[in-house]
Amino acid sequence: NAGVTQTPKFQVLKTGQSMTLQCAQDMNHNSMYWYRQDPGMGLRLIYYSASEGTTDKGEVPNGYNVSRLNKREFSLRLESAAPSQTSVYFCASSIYRDSEAFFGQGTRLTVV
Amino acid sequence: QKEVEQDPGPLSVPEGAIVSLNCTYSNSAFQYFMWYRQYSRKGPELLMYTYSSGNKEDGRFTAQVDKSSKYISLFIRDSQPSDSATYLCAMSTDSWGKFQFGAGTQVVVTP
Numbered sequence: 001n002a003g004v005t006q007t008p009k010f011q012v013l014k015t016g017q018s019m020t021l022q023c024a025q026d027m028n029h030n031s032m033y034w035y036r037q038d039p040g041m042g043l044r045l046i047y048y049s050a051s052e053g054t055t056d057k058g059e060v061p062n063g064y065n066v067s068r069l070n071k072r073e074f075s076l077r078l079e080s081a082a083p084s085q086t087s088v089y090f091c092a093s094s095i096y097r098d099s100e101a102f103f104g105q106g107t108r109l110t111v112v
Numbered sequence: 113q114k115e116v117e118q119d120p121g122p123l124s125v126p127e128g129a130i131v132s133l134n135c136t137y138s139n140s141a142f143q144y145f146m147w148y149r150q151y152s153r154k155g156p157e158l159l160m161y162t163y164s165s166g167n168k169e170d171g172r173f174t175a176q177v178d179k180s181s182k183y184i185s186l187f188i189r190d191s192q193p194s195d196s197a198t199y200l201c202a203m204s205t206d207s208w209g210k211f212q213f214g215a216g217t218q219v220v221v222t223p
Contacts (some may be wrong), residue, residue, distance in 0.1 A: 043156070
């Protein structure tokens with residue numbers, strides 16, 4: 001049982017480059033989330049999708065876009081990467097929007 | 113001011129001691145409270161999940177919620193070196209599923 005799978009695990013980008021972080025869950029969960037984790041800041045919500053076909057902004061959405069491709073997959077896109085987006089990105093999913101979330105292993109992104 | 117406050121530590125305890133962790137929050141609408149454990153360079157994993165006030169016990173772990181004081185706690189009994197990790201509290205309201213996380217407390221259990 002894979003749970004929540006994120007790709008890639010590591011990535012280095014140059015300022016201005018674009019990339020998409022992929023996330024897939026095999027638990028038949030309805031809700032999916034993207035967080036970023038920075039030292040001393042904890043986890044901050046970027047975007048979430050309460051159910052297939054819907055997406056909403058979280059606490060720090062600027063510079064990001066998301067796509068809920070289907071029930072299993074939720075991608076995060078950086079259109080023009082900036083050094084401030086250097087962080088560890090976590091995807092999570094939950095059965096419903098207010099139930100416990102299960103996390104992937106993270107993507108370590110460095111923007112130079 | 114952050115909605116959820118958590119002492120970053122590190123909190124160092126000897127093996128076998130009780131670990132006591134806590135978070136305070138400002139939003140009285142929070143109804144769901146969670147504790148996650150995160151090992152270095154890994155994703156958070158859910159330890160405890162509670163709704164509203166009260167206590168919940170699971171093995172060596174006990175979670176307490178005091179909504180009147182806006183304060184939640186996690187106790188780890190008979191701590192082991194394998195409990196060395198960062199512990200994150202998280203909470204959400206019942207109207208939207210956006211979890212608000214604390215910054216995490218680093219715990220070190222020494223043999």
